[in-house]
Amino acid sequence: MQINPSILSADFSRLADEAKAVEGADWLHVDVMDNHFVPNLTLGVPVVEALGKATDTPMDCHLMIEDPDRWAPAYVEAGAGSVTFHVEAAAAPVRLAREIRAKGARAAMALKPATPIEPYEDLLPELDMLLVMTVEPGFGGQAFLDIMLPKIRRTRELISRHGLEMWLQVDGGVSASTIERCAEAGADVFVAGSAVYGAEDPDKAVRELRALAENAAGTTGLCGHQAAGR
Numbered sequence: 001m002q003i004n005p006s007i008l009s010a011d012f013s014r015l016a017d018e019a020k021a022v023e024g025a026d027w028l029h030v031d032v033m034d035n036h037f038v039p040n041l042t043l044g045v046p047v048v049e050a051l052g053k054a055t056d057t058p059m060d061c062h063l064m065i066e067d068p069d070r071w072a073p074a075y076v077e078a079g080a081g082s083v084t085f086h087v088e089a090a091a092a093p094v095r096l097a098r099e100i101r102a103k104g105a106r107a108a109m110a111l112k113p114a115t116p117i118e119p120y121e122d123l124l125p126e127l128d129m130l131l132v133m134t135v136e137p138g139f140g141g142q143a144f145l146d147i148m149l150p151k152i153r154r155t156r157e158l159i160s161r162h163g164l165e166m167w168l169q170v171d172g173g174v175s176a177s178t179i180e181r182c183a184e185a186g187a188d189v190f191v192a193g194s195a196v197y198g199a200e201d202p203d204k205a206v207r208e209l210r211a212l213a214e215n216a217a218g219t220t221g222l223c224g225h226q227a228a229g230r
């Protein structure tokens with residue numbers, strides 16, 4: 001059970017300090033938005049490079065951009081340990097996943113709420129993680145979409161059926177009141193923005209979310225950076 005705070009909800013004028021404020025986190029979730037794939041604009045390669053120098057927590061870069069085939073490798077070179085591209089934006093998802101892995105990072109693929117998992121079942125062995133979006137991508141602080149729970153469950157079933165070790169991440173509206181349902185449905189990596197950075201003590205919020213997820217799933221897995229890495 002891994003908790004990845006989303007820096008979209010952090011104070012961008014103090015990014016390095018905000019990254020250090022969650023050192024008990026498994027990964028730092030970095031939301032890259034280009035104002036084309038999603039209606040918001042955040043940060044790019046130079047900021048990821050700078051963040052990597054500011055924290056020991058590995059970075060999980062979620063690319064909400066057009067043409068990830070062109071840009072994703074640059075995020076690995078900038079220091080991302082995991083790079084997620086959207087299947088809706090990728091021209092050649094298998095080639096891209098192989099390229100990310102060949103460069104030494106974990107390869108992950110994201111699905112927007114209206115994108116089903118079933119057409120992509122055969123791609124699962126090419127991936128280290130699948131991200132089921134539980135809000136429409138673009139903004140933090142949105143309400144969790146309960147209607148995504150069956151998709152989380154079906155995705156976990158497919159992963160098990162193929163005997164894969166891959167992680168199943170959820171992102172959007174994850175909080176103390178929704179994380180247990182996600183864990184019960186089979187998610188094991190949880191992105192949380194406002195629930196972490198909106199808390200008085202972000203690191204404590206990470207620990208509390210992890211405990212809720214572990215209890216819900218009946219696990220007591222590794223925590224912190226022990227669980228991260230390939």
Ligand SMILES: O=C(CO)[C@@H](O)[C@H](O)COP(=O)(O)O
Pocket residue numbers: 006008009029031062135136137138139140141142171172173174191192193194195
């Ligand atoms: O990718 C996104 C939004 O597109 C997320 O990573 C959000 O940043 C999560 O924020 P909360 O919903 O947890 O506040």
